[in-house]
Amino acid sequence: MRVIAGTARSLPLKTPPGLDVRPTTDKIKETLFNMLHWDLPGSVFVDLFSGSGAIGIEALSRGAAKAYFVDNAPKAVSCIQQNLTFTKMADRAVVLKQDACSGLDSIHLRCGEEKADFIFMDPPYDQGQEREVLTVLGSMPYVTQDTVVIIEAALRTDFSWIEELGFTAEKEKRYKTNKHIFLKKRIPI
Secondary structure: OEOOOOOOOOOEOOOOOOOOOOOOOHHHHHHHHHHHOOOOOOOEEEEEOOOOOHHHHHHHHOOOOEEEEEEOOHHHHHHHHHHHHHOOOHHHEEEEEOOHHHHHHHHHHOOOOOOOOEEEEOOOOOOOHHHHHHHHHOOOOOOOOOOEEEEEEEOOOOOOOHHHHOEEEEEEEEOOOEEEEEEEEOOOO
């Protein structure tokens, strides 16, 4: 696994040991960031269920001003910190050793973030954590109608319920075994 483009291009990244982490492949990561690259410079990027931190580090490498990394596994947090140090991006990163929902609260309450441009989540498949996280996101003041929420999920995952939480699906990108769903907060009528 490596950084695909930007200032840290081609640098290898570590992954936490064990089977708990399922890193996004370089090909899928490249496709994702090709869709986002015009809007990344100067942005605030949130990487939930960070694992190795590869997604947030890619965002920083491509010009994001700041990235939050949220994971509650000690091995993952250690790996993220090592990768940030190795890529020389630790000064633009905040690593939170918390579950995703608590991390979202900390970004607002402890860190005082006013606006997040991108929120990426790659929770364990088939455990329903997306609904819990979107419920919390819906109440966060830094999530605006311009914030892009991206969920990586198994192909079979149903998201027909997102509208009831105040989000709309803007687009979906399908791969061989998984997909990215791009959401925005619904504008009240």
